[in-house]
Amino acid sequence: MCSTVIVLWSFVPLLCPGPRPRNAAATRTAILDAARERFAAESYDDVGMRDIARDVGVDAALISRYFGSKDDLFVAALDSCGDGSALMSGEKADFGRRVAHEIVFEPKKAEKLKGMSIMLRSIGSAKAAEMVQSSCTQRFFGPLEDWLSGPDATVRARLLAGFIMGMSVSRELGGGTFNIEPAECEKMRDRLAPILQSLIDG
Template structure:
């Protein structure tokens, strides 16, 4: 007589949810919102599509959860405000973006072609980044200055990643960094 109950596989809801989010992040960074299906994500994780829906509801809800898990740029608002432009310029010119930040950027870029995804990205960016950044910049016209700074930062970051770096001499990089620092700081100081 067997005294032990039959073996049952332990379920780990948090791990499954995390695996679904990771798979969705990879899919949304690699393909447009409209081309990603819940079944694709479920297959990547090895679960049934119904389970993905049970955890996240709709594809829209899953996409929002992925956006919420991406870097929101809050580190931009940390540190000494007087040296902000210098810090950000140095990071833009000399530091490679971690893969997690690149995926978030790719998701935003790929979302432009989808009306629904674009709307979700805009709402998330306004709530999680642009609003807090504008408040941090402060009045007068904090929203304008924050948008200008964010646009310049994103443009330079995307340009760097697209070209694989700046392909400039050390002196040129230093010149770029110093000029960029002054410009960025000007947006903050008003």
């Protein structure tokens, strides 16, 4: 009898396996992805930690363990969408033509669209807008001003960002195109390029 019990007991872990051990890196990535989706689709004030936890299938306390507060998670989600460093990766002399072509013709990457959506959704929340402003200053405007250098770098950086984001939003409102003929798109690119370049050259 005793030996039979021992044999049966040895099968318990196989018959009743416990929860699978989580991969910490994969779980953190899943949480960040879910947060990015939520903050891009809803305003900051309408998103709860429990909503994100439910999307991932984890306990809300686990999100706090990985990211801290909701504010910390919001900033992490925004930061994960990119910092605009690609704008500063090419030659300054070719900036206007290169970026104008990208704005008019090249499809936006998914993470950039998410970042744009998160920023637009944050407008209605004073708290979120403050975090967006702080994040953009640290990750984008500061480096851009240093890269531009010269007189009025701060003003030029803001104007440059305004042109780029404004044109990008206009394109996305059209479903990813400007809804004009190809020849007109070329004219738009050719007119936009010297405007952008003038802000680079100072």
